[in-house]
Amino acid sequence: MKAAVLLEPNAPLQVENVSLRKPRSREVLLRTSFAGICHTDLHYMEARTPHPMPVVLGHESSGIVEVVGEEVRYVRPGDHVVTCLSVFCGTCEYCTTGRPALCFDPEVKSPPGVSDRLQWDKSGRVHTFMNLSSFAEQMLVHENALVKVREDMPLDRAALVGCAVMTGYGSVVNAAKVGPGDTVAVIACGGVGMAAVNSARIAGAERIIAIDVNADKLELARKLGATDIVDPKDGDTVEQVMELTGSGVDHALDCLGSKRTAEDAFKMLAFDGTATLVGLFHEGETIELTGSDFLRERKVQGSLLGSNRFRVDMPRIIELYMQGRMNLDALVSRKIRLEDINDGFAAVRDGKVLRSLIDFGMSE
Numbered sequence: 198m199k200a201a202v203l204l205e206p207n208a209p210l211q212v213e214n215v216s217l218r219k220p221r222s223r224e225v226l227l228r229t230s231f232a233g234i235c236h237t238d239l240h241y242m243e244a245r246t247p248h249p250m251p252v253v254l255g256h257e258s259s260g261i262v263e264v265v266g267e268e269v270r271y272v273r274p275g276d277h278v279v280t281c282l283s284v285f286c287g288t289c290e291y292c293t294t295g296r297p298a299l300c301f302d303p304e305v306k307s308p309p310g311v312s313d314r315l316q317w318d319k320s321g322r323v324h325t326f327m328n329l330s331s332f333a334e335q336m337l338v339h340e341n342a343l344v345k346v347r348e349d350m351p352l353d354r355a356a357l358v359g360c361a362v363m364t365g366y367g368s369v370v371n372a373a374k375v376g377p378g379d380t381v382a383v384i385a386c387g388g389v390g391m392a393a394v395n396s397a398r399i400a401g402a403e404r405i406i407a408i409d410v411n412a413d414k415l416e417l418a419r420k421l422g423a424t425d426i427v428d429p430k431d432g433d434t435v436e437q438v439m440e441l442t443g444s445g446v447d448h449a450l451d452c453l454g455s456k457r458t459a460e461d462a463f464k465m466l467a468f469d470g471t472a473t474l475v476g477l478f479h480e481g482e483t484i485e486l487t488g489s490d491f492l493r494e495r496k497v498q499g500s501l502l503g504s505n506r507f508r509v510d511m512p513r514i515i516e517l518y519m520q521g522r523m524n525l526d527a528l529v530s531r532k533i534r535l536e537d538i539n540d541g542f543a544a545v546r547d548g549k550v551l552r553s554l555i556d557f558g559m560s561e
Contacts, residue, residue, distance in 0.1 A: 201332040379400075
């Protein structure tokens, strides 16, 4: 099968022929339908977080089940599915207390460099990324990395739910627990931020402030539910938010993941407000907060992939889309072939797109 292989940091991906071993117990072989090009993949390509190489990246995808291994009970051949990197065991303390996104059982979630699912004639093993490796025509995954979706759900839109939309929705609903009448600020309106804006509207937020330096993204954020927009180029972000609200926001979501944006998220809070850090930080990056601000009962928290319970959350998101309440169509910037994947990442670097989707049907 064809797959995009990263040989070394800061190098173009190479489309190569690689192979997958046969499914073992509780493993599922998928035919990949669509895979989103996510900024997280770029993060690893640029070695901001180390990962063994060569590796097949990709973690936001949809597909159709082809073969199931022994003891697989959840899916069968022909099922339409969305993948999720939050593969869970179902029996650990985190899973059994309703926090499966925090499961790190090595039986199901292999640490980087351990999985032997992918093989490549040129180097022997090629490493699996986040237990998925979506930039390939087929995927071999644990059954607990999948959620079944209704067959009338378009698989291109479904792929987005596997990362960006799940993260944005979950950060609002699961982590921040935004409710009717709340005031919300969303910093960085990429795919995750747009989903957060849309989800805040669905959750009943009274005021939603979208913050970004891209005028086109801010305009789209308005269409998805933002009541106000803030461009950092127009002055200090925190001061602009305070001018709009008078006392700050109940919830600030940092969907970028940087020292400046995380600190701004905390500073723009009202008393008893919560800053939720959603974006992926550079390895070792720190933030500085003023201790006295915590006396006003302000809080800061992290959220891993929307603190998801993905087999519950993803079908809900899809139902919201089918009802016309969650706008996934606006997030798709373009569809490309696997062979054009490096152009897709160039567009991510330039900030020109929300999501490019690899359409594996175009590569056949």
